Amino acid sequence: MAITKTQDLNINSNLYRALMSEQDDLVIDICRQIPKGPLHTVTIHEDTVLHMATYHKRTNLALKLLDMVSSCDYHKLTWQNTGGNTILHETGTNNRTVKVAEEVLRRAPMLLSMTNKEGETALFYAARHGKSNIFKFLHGAVSRSVEGPDLKTFLHRDDKFTILHIAILSRNYWIAHMIAITYPELIREKDADDMTALQLLSSTKPEFHPHGFFNHMLFRLVLNFSRSVLDANIENRETVFFLKKRWKQKHAQEWAYKLAKLLIEEDNSWEETESWTDKRVTKILAHSGTTSTIVAPDQKNILANHAIFHKPDTPLLLATIHGSTEIVREILIRYPQAVEHVDKDGRTILHLAILHRRHAIIDVVEEMEYPLERLKGRLDKKYNTLLHMVGYKEEELKEDVKHPAEELKIDQRLYERVEKLSPILDTMTRNSDQKTPSEVFSDTNYERRAEAKEWMSENAKNCSIVAVLIATVAFTSVYTIPGGTDDDGNPVLKDKPMFLLFTFADAISLSSALTSLILFLNIITSQFKFTDFASSIFEEQYTALLLLIISVTMMMVSFAATLILTIISGSEWTTDLTLYGVIFFPVLVFILSYVPDYLRITRDLYKSSKKLKEKVAKKYHKFWDYKPQARHPVARSVHLTTRSPV
Template sequence: MVAEEEVVSMFDETTIKAQRAARSENWRLFKKIFEEDKKRLVEPFDLFGNTAIHIATRSNNPRLLHELLEMLSEKERWHALRKGNCVNNTLLHEIVLGTAVEMVGVVLKFEKEAAPEEEKRRVALLEIQNDSGETPLFVAAKLGRLEMLKYMARHVEGDITSHFVRFDKYSALHASILGQFFDVAVWLIKMDEKLAQHKDMNGMTCLQLLSNMPLVFRSQAPAMGTVKNLIYKMLPEEGYEIHDDDENESADYTHQRKDIESGQQDEAKFPSSDRWRINYAIWRTLAKEFDGIGRIWKLKKQHKLAEHLSELLVQKDFSWQISFHENLHPLIMSPVLSKSDRIKHTHHMKEMHKTNSEMSRSTSYRPITTEKLSIPHYKNYTPLLLAAGSGIVEIVGKIIDRFPEAICHVSQDEHNVLHMAVKHRQLKIFNLLKKHSAFKSLIFRITAEGRTLLHQISRMEFYVEQHLPGVAFQLQDELRWYERVKHIVPTYYLMHCDKDGLTAEDVLEMEHREMHKEAKGWIKETAQSCSTVAVLVATVVFAAAYTIPGGTNQNNGFPMFLGSRVFLFYTVTDVVALVSSLASVLMFLSILTSPYELWDFRSYLPRKLSLGFAFLFFSLVCTMLTLSATVLLTIRLGNHQKWAYVLFGCAVFFPVVIFWRMQFPLYNMFQRLAQRLFKKLTRAVPNYLVKYSGKRSQTRNYHGISMTS
C-alpha cells in the first residue's frame, strides 16, 4: 500500500502567534513579532491573501501602520503599498473599511516618498481597481465614509469622475443610495452633476432607484408614537444637508467651501439667526446624550437628506419628456355576454392558462438566465411614475412643481401618474394630484390593456395588506377606494370593458371574491364571540341589580345605603352597564342575521361591528365601576386607609385596560368613524346656515323690509 501523503500546515508557529494577537487586538505583541522578523510583513498572513500590513489597517492606529511600513526597505515598501489580496484590495481599499482617516495620509505619504524613479509612471494608489473594478474612492462612497472620501478626493490628480464608475457602469452614486448614505450621495452630485443622469447596467437612473425606496421618506415612514412624533416635530427642520464634518470640533456654518472638498459652492446654508444656531446645538447635544432622541435625530436626518437628494436629482431628470400620447383606445360599451358569463369565461381562461403553464414547467425544464432576473420589470417607468406607485409625495411633488407639464406624462403601456397612484392604493398621491388643475385630464386615460381607473382599483395585482384590524375592514377599505374613484370618472366609463371583456364592477367582484369570503367568516366569528361576552356581562349586571349591597331595611324595605352617594353611583353604573351590554348584543345579533353582500362591507357591517365593540367596552367599564362601588359600600374603609382606595381602583380597572389594549385597532376604527361624522356635521351646518340666511334675505327683500341681506 502507498503511504498517505503527510499534510503540512501552511502557517508556522510564529505566524499563528501573530494571528492570535491580531484576533485579540493585542497590537503591541503583533508589532513585536514582526520586529524580530521583518520579512514576514510581506508574506501571506491569512487565507484571504492579506499581508500583516493589510491586517494592521484594522487597528485604526495610524502610528502602528507607520511603524510597520518603516521596517521595510524603500523598494519593499513600494511593492507592499501596491500589493493586493485575493480580491486585489490594496492597503487603501482595506483602510476604507475602518474609520481612521489619518491612515490614508500615512499611505499616501509613503507612496510619494518611496516611489522609485522607474516606478513613478505606474498607476497611482488611488487609481488602482480591485477585481470588482472599484477604486478606494468608490469603496469609500459605497460604505458611507464621507470624511475619508473627501480626504482622498483632495489628493486625486486628473479627472475624478473615473473613480466613481465601475467597468459594469455601476456608479458610486447608485451604491451610496442603495446603502442609504444620502450625505455621500449629495456630495457626489455636487462633485459631478453627470452622475445624476448616469444609468447602471439595468438602465436605472439614481432617481428611479430612489423612487423605489419609500421607507427613507417621511411620507411613507412607519408611524411613530405620540411622544416620538412630538420630538420629531420639535427637531430642527433644516441644516442636515450641510457636511460640516465636525463631530468633535466647532465650525462656521455660514462659511461656504469652494475647494474640491465640497465640489462646488454649497447652495444650502444654515440660517444665520443666533436663535436657530442655539436650538440646533441644543438638540444636537441632546441627541448625543440620549439614545432615544439620537435615533429620532438620525431618522429625521435621513428623511431630510433623502428629500434634499431627490431635489437635486429632479433638477437633472427629464425622462418625463418622453411620453406616449398617440395611442387612443375607443370605449367598448356593449358586452355581448351577461355579467356572470363574462366572469365565468375569464375565470376559466385563467385556470386553463395556469394549468398549461404548470404542465410546461413539469414536462420541460427551461433554465432562467441571469440576464432576465437582473433586469427589473419597472425599469421602463420614469421616476415620476415609480414614485407615484411607491407613494413618495416628496418626489412627485418636486417633479410637478419644477416641471408642471410632467403631470401629463404617459408611459409606453399607457399609464399616467394617476393610474399608478390608484392601482397601488396611494391615497397621499391621489390627494396631491386632486389639487392640481390638470387632474381632470388624467381621468380619461385608458391603458393599453383597455383599463380605466376603475379597472385599476378593482384589480388586486398590486394590493398590499393595510394595517387594519381584520379582513372585513380591509375589504371596506377596498370598497371605499372603488367608490372614491367612481365619483371622479365619467359615468359612461362604468360600462367600459377591458381587453378581457369585463367591466370594472366585474373585475371588482372577481378579484375580491376570496377576500369577501374571508371577511364573511371573520365577521361572523367575531360577532358570535363578542355577543357571548356581551350576554355574560348583561347577566352579571342584571343579577347585581337585585343584589343590593348592605341589604334592605326591615321596617320600610328601602336599601340601607339609600342616602349614600356611592349607592347612587352604584345604581347608575349598573343600569348603564345593563343597557350598554344589551345594545351591544343587539348590534352583534343584527350582524349575524345580515345577508353579507359585497357592498354591505362598505359601511353597514363595519359600522355595526364598531358600535357593538364600543357598547361592549362601555358596558365593561360600567361593570367595573359597579363592582368598585359595591366593594366600597361593603368594606367601608376608614380615612386612614385612603391608599387602599387607589390600590383597589387600579386592580379593578386592570382587566379593562388589557381589553382596551388588545382591541385598540378596532377602537381606532370607531374613532375614525366618529371623526368622519363630526366633519360631515361641521360641513353641513355652515352650508345650511348659508342657505337659510340667503333664503331669509331674499324674503326680506321681496317684502321690502330690507334691501341688504
C-alpha cells in the same frame, strides 16, 4: 527559514483570535516574529493583518502596523485580496480610519487609482458604504491629483454604474448631493438598467419628513434638547447615542430633499414616456359577443422585443409605484405636464397609484383640477379604466398585515372614491377580458369576502357571549344589593355616596352590554355585501366593541364600589389605591388593545370632514374669498382652473 503549512495555520489562528479579541500588543508581537509582518495574509480571502485592522476600525493598531513596514517595502502595500480590495479600499468602510488612509497614501500614492474586481476605486468604495468623513478625505485627494479624462476611473464602475448611483443606493444623501453638485454631468448618465439617478432615487423611497404626529413632535423636542446636551459633552453614552441617531436622521432627511429638488431640476428623463394611444395590440369586438385579438404585422417584432427589454418608467411613475409622495409632488410642481406620463402598459399615474394603493398620491393628483379632468376616462393597453385598477392589486410585502375585512373595507372605499372621479361610461366599460370594473372587483375579492365574513361572524359571536355574560352579572347585581335591605325592603347603604356610584355603574354596564349584543347579532345576520364593508358593518362592529369596553369598565367600577361599601370601608388610602389598580388592570389592557383602531377611525373621520368642508367651500366660493387653487402646493404652482377641457 520557510514556514510550514501547519505553522502558517497556527499563526493565522492566533492572529485572527487576537484581532477579534482586540489584543493589539499580541498582534504586534506575532507580526514581529513572522517574515511578512503586517503584510502577512491571515484569512482565506487573502486579507493581510493591515486589511483586518483597518476594516475593524482599529486605527491605532493600523498606524502601528504601518510603522512596521520598511520604506523599501512600501510597494507591497498595493496587495489586493481576492476581491481586489487594497488597504485603502478598507478605509472606505468606516469614518474612523481617515488617519490610516492619509498614512497609506503618503507611503503608496498609487493606491488612490487602483480598482478592485468590480472596477471600484477607494473613493467609489467609500461612496458605496456611505461614509462621509473618509469620502471627503479621499475626494480631496482625488481633486488635488487627478483631472480631465482620468476622472472617469473614479466616477464610473465597470458595469456603467456611476458614483452618484451608488451614493443614492447607500442612502447617504449628503454624499450624493455633493457628487451631483461637483459632477453635474453624472445626473443624466444611466446605468446598465438604463436608470438615471433621479429614477433610482424615485425607486428607493427616501424619507423627507418624520411620519406621524408623535414622531414629528418627538423629533422637534429631541433637536431642541440636543443642541444644549451635545455641546455640553455629557458622558451618558446612551443619551448621546440616541441624540446622535436623531441628528443623523434629520440630516439625512434634509439632504434627501435637497438632492431630490436638484435632480428634478436637472434631470430631463421625465420627458421620455410611452404614448397612451400607440402600440395597442388588442381590439375588442363587443358587438359580436366575442373577444378577438388582432395583432398587426408590424407589432409582432415590437411584442417580441418588448418581452425582452423595455425602458424603465419615468421618475414620476417610479415614485408613484414605490410610494415616494414627496418626489411626485416636487416633480408635478416643477413639471405639471408630466402628470400625463404613461408606462409601457399605457397606465397613467392614477392607474399606478390605484393599483399600488398609494392613497396619498391620489390625493395629490385629485387636487390638480385640470390634469385630473385630463386623466379621467383614460384606458391602458388592455382597456382597463381607473375603476378596473381597484379590482387589481399589486401584492407587496407589508409591515402591517391587515385582516381580510379591513382590507376589503379599504378597497371598497377606494372603489367608491374612484367611481366618483370617473365618468359614468367607465362603470360599463369592458376590458380585454370582457369584464366590467364591478366584475373584476367581485372576482378578485370573492375569496377575501368569504374570509372577511367568517372573521367578522366569529368575532361577533365571541363578543356576543362576553356581552351576555356581562349583562347577566349586571342584572344579577340589582337583586344582590351591597349591604342587603332593611325590613321595609330599602337598601341599608342607600345613603352612602358609593352606593349611588354602584347603581349608576351597574345600570350603564347592563344597558351597554345589551346594546352591544344587539349590534353583534345584527352583524351575524348581515348579508355581507361588498358595500357593507365600506359603510355600516364596520361602524356597527366598532360601536359594539366600544360599548362592550364601556360595559366591562362599568362592571369593574361597580365591583370596586361594592368592595368599598362592604369590605374595605375605613381602610387606609394606600390599600384602596392598590385594590383599584388590581381591579382596573384588565380594563386598561382591554382599552389599550383597541386604541389604535379607534385612533385610525378618528383620523378617517377627520379627513372625511376636511374634504367635505373643502368641497362645500369650493362650491360656494363665490360668496366669499375662497380660491380652490390655494389648497395644495401643486395646484398653487401651476395656477390651475376648474374649467374642464373642451
